[in-house]
Amino acid sequence: MSTAKRASAPQSAPILTIDGARATVRLNRPAEHNRLDPGDLNALRTQLQRIESDPGIRVVVLTGTGAKSFCSGYTISELQDMKSQPGPDDATLEQVIDQFEHLRVPVICSLNGSVYGGGIDLALACDFRIGITGTRMIMPAPKIGLHYYASGMRRYVERLGLAASKRLFLIGEPMGCGEMLRVGFLDELVEPEALQARTDALARVIESNAPTVLANMKRHLNLIAQGKYNPDDITADHRMSLRSAELAEGLAALKENRPPKFQGR
Numbered sequence: 001m002s003t004a005k006r007a008s009a010p011q012s013a014p015i016l017t018i019d020g021a022r023a024t025v026r027l028n029r030p031a032e033h034n035r036l037d038p039g040d041l042n043a044l045r046t047q048l049q050r051i052e053s054d055p056g057i058r059v060v061v062l063t064g065t066g067a068k069s070f071c072s073g074y075t076i077s078e079l080q081d082m083k084s085q086p087g088p089d090d091a092t093l094e095q096v097i098d099q100f101e102h103l104r105v106p107v108i109c110s111l112n113g114s115v116y117g118g119g120i121d122l123a124l125a126c127d128f129r130i131g132i133t134g135t136r137m138i139m140p141a142p143k144i145g146l147h148y149y150a151s152g153m154r155r156y157v158e159r160l161g162l163a164a165s166k167r168l169f170l171i172g173e174p175m176g177c178g179e180m181l182r183v184g185f186l187d188e189l190v191e192p193e194a195l196q197a198r199t200d201a202l203a204r205v206i207e208s209n210a211p212t213v214l215a216n217m218k219r220h221l222n223l224i225a226q227g228k229y230n231p232d233d234i235t236a237d238h239r240m241s242l243r244s245a246e247l248a249e250g251l252a253a254l255k256e257n258r259p260p261k262f263q264g265r
Contacts, residue, residue: 013043016050021058021207023051030066035075036118041091048099058214059206060103061199062126063110067192070111070135071119076144093118094149101125101155101222104215106206110199111186116140120168121152123185124159127218128202131186132195135177139168158225160184210246210262 015026025047027034036044051057064070074093100107100122109126114135123129141148148169156165164183168175181189190198206214216237223229241247246262253260 013037013040014047016047018054018057021056022061022203023054023057023059024061024063027062027064027071030064030068032075033069033072033114033116034064034066034119035072036093036122037075038090041093041096042089044096045091045099048096048103051105052103058105058209058211059203060105060107061110061203062100062107062122063199064112067113069113069119070109070115071122072115073117073119073122094151097122097125097155098151101151104218105211106214106218108199108202108206110195111135112192112195114138118152120185121155124155128187129185130188130190130195130198130202131177131180132190132192133177134192135180136174137168137180137185138174139172142170142172154226208259208262210250210260212244212246213241216241 011029011031013028015028017024017026025044027036027040029035029037029040051060097118106128107126109123109129111123111129111131113132115123115137117138117140120137120139140146153165153169156168160168160183164185167173175183175185177186177189180186188198220229220234220237249262250260
């Protein structure tokens with residue numbers, strides 16, 4: 001479906017589609033810059049649980065509907081209600097973004113537009129971020145008096161470094177797409193018409209890689225970035241890979257000059 005047709009379709013909670021080894025989560029409130037309402041967080045939690053439980057899924061693409069905004073974060077009208085503790089069955093923004101970060105499979109954030117507030121952290125929870133020219137990101141927290149939550153601040157410093165994080169959190173001025181690329185928020189910057197093709201190409205590469213090794217190395221890399229890694233656990237997974245069917249298949253494919261056919265987890 002084209003971007004224009006998606007933008008004119010009814011708005012809704014995020015939409016999950018699964019096509020082979022790829023799951024796509026699409027934020028679907030373009031008229032509100034793909035903001036996240038409270039009910040959307042519960043829907044995302046359920047969708048991510050489904051993804052995590054499906055061994056056939058090897059990559060996730062997170063994107064938004066429309067050509068203006070990827071995500072504007074949590075709906076501002078609900079911020080006052082966040083003063084009280086959520087109910088036991090209610091997901092919080094921090095919990096859902098942590099859930100994205102901890103998915104076993106790689107996640108590509110395909111930013112179809114500009115990004116604001118909590119949407120920035122949502123993108124940072126992904127493993128790869130592809131953006132488009134003509135967009136920007138804005139952190140409104142310092143201008144509205146909102147102190148950010150713990151895991152979000154950690155992700156900013158881990159991914160962007162302290163200097164860029166301070167610019168966003170303490171100044172709050174807009175950052176253009178070129179600067180987003182320079183500070184490491186974006187891995188790639190493409191023209192809008194090239195976004196889908198580039199996202200598809202990267203997803204196909206990830207789909208073709210060894211899924212168990214990818215899941216284990218993603219987990220260890222994130223723990224290394226947090227300073228929480230265990231060298232013994234990394235060594236154990238390394239040794240396990242030496243005896244794995246994945247390595248046997250990969251070496252056989254290399255010898256036979258053919259693409260490997262990994263069977264999954």
